[in-house]
Amino acid sequence: MSQDILIWERSGETFVTARFHENVTAEQIARAELQWKPHRIAAIEKLISKGLMPPEARRLIQHSHWDWVAKAVALRERTLDTRCFGIELADEWQGLMIVELAAHVAELGEDRGKPLVYIEFLESAPWNLRDICESPRFGLIGMRLVEAAVKLSIVEGFHGRVGLHALPQAEPFYEKRCLMKHVEGAVKHGMKYYEMSRENAVKFLGEGR
Amino acid sequence: MADKRTMTLNLTDLEMEVLEQLAERKELSKTAVLRQALRLYQMVSIRMDKGEKIYFEDELEKKKSELVMLS
Numbered sequence: 001m002s003q004d005i006l007i008w009e010r011s012g013e014t015f016v017t018a019r020f021h022e023n024v025t026a027e028q029i030a031r032a033e034l035q036w037k038p039h040r041i042a043a044i045e046k047l048i049s050k051g052l053m054p055p056e057a058r059r060l061i062q063h064s065h066w067d068w069v070a071k072a073v074a075l076r077e078r079t080l081d082t083r084c085f086g087i088e089l090a091d092e093w094q095g096l097m098i099v100e101l102a103a104h105v106a107e108l109g110e111d112r113g114k115p116l117v118y119i120e121f122l123e124s125a126p127w128n129l130r131d132i133c134e135s136p137r138f139g140l141i142g143m144r145l146v147e148a149a150v151k152l153s154i155v156e157g158f159h160g161r162v163g164l165h166a167l168p169q170a171e172p173f174y175e176k177r178c179l180m181k182h183v184e185g186a187v188k189h190g191m192k193y194y195e196m197s198r199e200n201a202v203k204f205l206g207e208g209r
Numbered sequence: 210m211a212d213k214r215t216m217t218l219n220l221t222d223l224e225m226e227v228l229e230q231l232a233e234r235k236e237l238s239k240t241a242v243l244r245q246a247l248r249l250y251q252m253v254s255i256r257m258d259k260g261e262k263i264y265f266e267d268e269l270e271k272k273k274s275e276l277v278m279l280s
């Protein structure tokens with residue numbers, strides 16, 4: 001199932017219509033990975049040519065560690081707790097998000113212990129990232145995907161609660177633009193935990209970015 | 210959203226009581242509770258079928274016990 005959404009085209013400084021997919025398949029993820037990988041490798045090589053050592057280069061492009069094909073295993077197994085969303089434009093995947101619906105609970109306030117939508121992975125295509133690309137092509141990709149997670153949380157009866165562990169370079173995006181709160185202590189693989197409360201979910205959707 | 214189908218569910222009084230308690234405590238509809246239960250049961254089954262083990266750990270009491278499911 002898919003629908004039209006608006007994303008931001010940076011060069012023309014205008015909104016363009018993209019296709020939002022609610023049930024991205026493992027095969028589609030594999031195709032996105034094929035499209036993205038050369039761009040990641042090129043970005044790493046560029047950093048190396050500037051005198052950065054590979055581990056440093058990789059750290060700067062933390063997405064390079066992310067193997068979407070491996071993440072697609074759950075989708076192949078047709079597990080009920082895992083869903084993948086994606087944004088496509090001009091036959092290219094502009095962003096992907098995998099969410100988990102059963103194994104995580106809220107940490108914040110009175111909703112502690114109640115279910116939420118947990119964002120396992122969210123990634124914008126390499127050509128949309130400022131860290132990798134000097135002239136990123138499209139904006140609002142992450143925003144549209146987080147919006148989808150909040151809307152799914154409401155549909156599932158989770159009142160808009162969403163949680164995730166953020167890569168360091170993405171922390172300001174989740175905290176400032178997505179109105180998610182940093183929860184102390186819940187660190188995973190060195191990444192801090194952020195959560196959107198039900199109150200902020202309403203505010204986030206209401207602001208209609 | 211995916212198409213949904215309706216079914217009738219026969220539960221004992223106690224099962225219905227537990228379902229209602231969970232729905233109230235988690236602030237979910239009864240359907241949403243059962244959906245969560247199905248998701249978790251499938252997840253546990255898949256992982257155990259792969260030979261993985263599931264443990265409950267009480268950090269305060271320093272206790273750890275394995276969940277054993279009969280197939």
